[in-house]
Amino acid sequence: MDEGGYQQPEIKIYENSYRMDPKPGEKFLKAAVEAKANEILEKELNAEVYNANTSLQISKDIAGKLLAQIKVLIEMNYPRYKFIVQVTITSATGQGLRIASRCLWDPKKDNFATAIFKNSSLKCVAMIFGCFYE
Secondary structure, eight states: OOTTSOOOOOOOOOOOOOOOSOOTTOSOOHHHHHHHHHHHHHHHHTTOOOOTTTHHHHHHHHHHHHHHHHHHHHHTTOTTEEEEEEEEEEEOSSOOOOOOOOOOOOTTTOEEEEEEEEOSSEEEEEEEEEEEOO
């Protein structure tokens, strides 16, 4: 503990394992992640009304909650993965929305999950990317 009573979190340092692929049963599978993400979006946004001034902070909060919950869910089954969470909130006023992402990855190791929530006032798209850390 520091003098201020703060205990620093333990930092995991991986030794070189020369593993280039996840072990069987450790590949990032999107079904469980999508189910958890949909549950979080429903809980957080069900009664929410779109407001352009607060949407940025709400999307940051939701991204943090998604990352925290996904890490708990994933660390039990999928070690050595890094996660990226992107949350977009827009108003639901009849316009179209197209969200795209580009990156280089190996489809044998890496994967992504998408969760979509919509109510009468807003639309939310959350994307969670899982990239294998060699």
